[in-house]
Amino acid sequence: MAQSLTHGEMTLPADWRDLFALTKPRVMSLVVFTALCGLLAAPGHVHPVLGFSSILAITLGAGASGALNQWYEAALDAKMKRTASRPLPAGRLAPQAALHFGVGLAAFSVFLMLFAANWQAAALLTISILFYVFVYTMWLKPRTPQNIVIGGAAGAFPPLIGWVAATGSIAPLPIMLFLLIFLWTPPHFWALALFVRSDYAAAGIPMMPVVAGEQSTRRQILFYALIMAAAAIAPWPLGYTGALYGWAATLLSALFLLLSVRVGLRQTDAGDTMQPEKRLFGYSVAYLFLIFTAVVIDHMWAL
Numbered sequence: 001m002a003q004s005l006t007h008g009e010m011t012l013p014a015d016w017r018d019l020f021a022l023t024k025p026r027v028m029s030l031v032v033f034t035a036l037c038g039l040l041a042a043p044g045h046v047h048p049v050l051g052f053s054s055i056l057a058i059t060l061g062a063g064a065s066g067a068l069n070q071w072y073e074a075a076l077d078a079k080m081k082r083t084a085s086r087p088l089p090a091g092r093l094a095p096q097a098a099l100h101f102g103v104g105l106a107a108f109s110v111f112l113m114l115f116a117a118n119w120q121a122a123a124l125l126t127i128s129i130l131f132y133v134f135v136y137t138m139w140l141k142p143r144t145p146q147n148i149v150i151g152g153a154a155g156a157f158p159p160l161i162g163w164v165a166a167t168g169s170i171a172p173l174p175i176m177l178f179l180l181i182f183l184w185t186p187p188h189f190w191a192l193a194l195f196v197r198s199d200y201a202a203a204g205i206p207m208m209p210v211v212a213g214e215q216s217t218r219r220q221i222l223f224y225a226l227i228m229a230a231a232a233i234a235p236w237p238l239g240y241t242g243a244l245y246g247w248a249a250t251l252l253s254a255l256f257l258l259l260s261v262r263v264g265l266r267q268t269d270a271g272d273t274m275q276p277e278k279r280l281f282g283y284s285v286a287y288l289f290l291i292f293t294a295v296v297i298d299h300m301w302a303l
């Protein structure tokens with residue numbers, strides 16, 4: 001987009017790269033992947049064009065919610081090292097452009113889902129976008145250290161949306177996948193929050209390590225990792241997946257627990273490099289990619 005946008009006295013070019021960055025592409029890649037796995041693990045056959053369009057709708061909806069999150073948080077992002085160079089705080093994009101882009105993309109994504117799949121999937125996509133933007137970003141994030149526990153539910157919807165897009169109805173397995181991401185989010189995020197704690201403190205965002213302190217956050221990471229591992233393995237004994245998934249989930253979750261125990265039970269001194277926390281955070285991303293891959297392979301295997 002080469003069009004110019006007015007921002008106060010200045011005129012800023014709306015570069016497509018900035019609009020792309022506004023959608024948080026790296027984070028959303030995993031959101032989209034879990035949605036795709038939900039769609040592929042569902043029973044029955046989906047027409048490839050409709051399946052592709054449904055996943056495109058989820059991609060655009062997730063991107064739109066990332067854009068609206070950044071529009072709302074521009075002033076906060078300017079105060080944090082990790083986020084200061086984003087298009088809005090860096091002044092490369094006008095706030096109005098980000099808002100229009102986000103709202104337009106959100107509306108388009110929901111209509112696309114409505115035409116490509118069904119109203120149930122379109123409704124769930126709408127709920128996820130609204131939940132992330134209003135419940136998490138605007139309401140909980142600036143108010144409570146439980147923000148990511150409750151608000152993180154938005155990020156757990158995609159596999160459910162993928163499944164519902166394919167079938168028109170909800171079933172126990174996608175509910176369990178929802179629960180898995182829901183319980184995965186606290187260890188994923190708090191591991192990172194431990195090593196960027198000063199950023200959140202500087203911006204005045206009440207993330208768990210800032211409010212409850214490091215030790216309490218470590219214990220809570222361990223607690224969530226334990227129930228997450230149980231939730232990850234549960235579909236196997238309950239008969240919703242086969243042994244292939246069961247073994248993959250057991251091994252992947254055992255490593256997740258091991259890394260969480262290291263983070264959960266240690267104390268740091270000044271100048272600590274936070275390697276175990278960085279390792280847990282990095283592995284949390286790989287874990288979700290791999291376990292959702294296992295859901296799909298297990299399903300294909302059983303056919």
Ligand code: HEM
Nearest residue numbers: 026027030031034148151152155156181185189192285288
């Ligand atoms: C409220 C819940 C969550 C919070 C607060 C959160 C926060 C973060 C933050 C701050 C980062 C650092 C990197 C960045 O700024 O881009 C990150 C990275 C990441 N998150 Fe999350 N996250 C949450 C949930 C999720 C969910 C549900 C997913 C996907 C299912 C996800 C996937 C990722 C991925 C893939 C990365 C790595 C991105 C990279 O390689 O740079 N996150 N997360």
Ligand SMILES: CC(C)=CCC/C(C)=C/CC/C(C)=C/COP(=O)(O)OP(=O)(O)O
Nearest residue numbers: 027031061062065069128129132154155158
């Ligand atoms: C289908 C659909 C609409 C999905 C929504 C996707 C979703 C809720 C993802 C959650 C992951 C995410 C971007 C967290 C960032 O938290 P943050 O905003 O606190 O991070 P920041 O500090 O980097 O801005």
